[in-house]
Amino acid sequence: MTHSQARERTAAELARVGIVLTPAERESIEIADFGLGDFERAGLAIVVYVNTERVCAKELVLLPRQTCPEHRHPPVDGEPGKEETFRCRDGSVHLHVEGNEEIVLQPGDQFTIPPDTLHWFEAGDAGAIMSEFSTRSTDENDVFTDPRITR
């Protein structure tokens, strides 16, 4: 799957569940493969609605069984790390959070991940669409467990 195909698939999935994007948003969908070069296994597609100094909101779209690798959001410049709430909109997500049993999110379910807490997630067999509500997002500060990963 090329990045262009992944972008088209993401826009189609969001349209299927009634999420409307502007043309500019459709063109700027981020196809993240974490530098591992195996998007269909480890990756996700991201629409950033807003990312100010204080607030960030995104949609995350995952292929069936696609995985976002383990990482955490450490404190930066004296501020606590990024705090994230994931809310499942469609499909399902298996969420793994340091100190918790596996959490399965179905549509309408959500979970808030505290700052600086290791987490990773995998879409179920039908893929997943998740909304993310968080503090400011700064990929360059994320700490991944797999040392091969770059953001």
Next chain:
Amino acid sequence: MTHSQARERTAAELARVGIVLTPAERESIEIADFGLGDFERAGLAIVVYVNTERVCAKELVLLPRQTCPEHRHPPVDGEPGKEETFRCRDGSVHLHVEGNEEIVLQPGDQFTIPPDTLHWFEAGDAGAIMSEFSTRSTDENDVFTDPRITR
């Protein structure tokens, strides 16, 4: 329209556009009339997904031509006031923000309101569903222009 009817109508509208709520969320939909006792004219229905010390996300559902009265979010305890991004999901919204011409939001359109900035909005003829992404929400600190309003 009773509060119970307004809550049912809100859940039905959200279901219509594919937004899934848990049973607990459906029961806790807030029907806000700002103490004016005329919900169908001045009011809105609110689903709060999350409201932590740092981040808040909601859905706002408005009847045709229903209005949220003018208010601002002032600084509190040395923190800047609440910053809000409104994103239209369905219908349309006429947004009035201090220092701006009228802004019309259609599905996919959004606008970020800086802290401590007067604003009010009115749904279009088909009503409106809007997502709100913001810093912490604390109704008791909101300052409304109409002195009769209580939150």
